[in-house]
Every structure is written in C-alpha cells, then in structure tokens.
Amino acid sequence: xxxxxxARKLRKIYTLSSDVVAxxxxxxxxxxxxxxxxxxxxxxxxxxxxxxxxxxxxSISRYYDSLSETxxxxxxxxxIFAETQFPS
Numbered sequence: 001x002x003x004x005x006x007a008r009k010l011r012k013i014y015t016l017s018s019d020v021v022a023x024x025x026x027x028x029x030x031x032x033x034x035x036x037x038x039x040x041x042x043x044x045x046x047x048x049x050x051x052x053x054x055x056x057x058x059s060i061s062r063y064y065d066s067l068s069e070t071x072x073x074x075x076x077x078x079x080i081f082a083e084t085q086f087p088s
Contacts, residue, residue, distance in 0.1 A: 024036050033039035067075065
C-alpha cells in the first residue's frame, strides 16, 4: 500500500520592510495565493529554478566554447544530418 507523503512545514518569523511586504502582497494577488507564506514560497522556488536554468545555460555555453574547430565542424555536420531525419 502506498502512503501519500505530506510535506511538513516549519513556522518561522521574519521581519520585512513595508515595501517588501507590499511586493509580497502584490505577488499574492497576482498568483491567487492562499497566503503570503505560499506566495513567498512560490517566489523563492521560482528564483531557485531561474538560478538553476542560468547555471545549465552557463554549462552549455562553457561546453560549446571549449570545442575545437574540428569538434565544432563535426557537431555542425551531425546537426545537418539530424535535420534530414525529420519528416517534411
């Protein structure tokens, strides 16, 4: 039998400036969030995902920047070949 795992939430108290509270309340409305906490959680998760995407993009750039001319030519040829494999 499978049991649904529930995420346990921790209660924390933070002090925020009034302008940050206003931003959070605006975000809460835009996201139709049930609470400021859920809006803040979503914002933080979005920020983490954005960071991860930037790291992935940087890794891809580093990889392609490290290729030699021969490797780039071979990669281009594979790309041309791959394009011919799609139905028109």
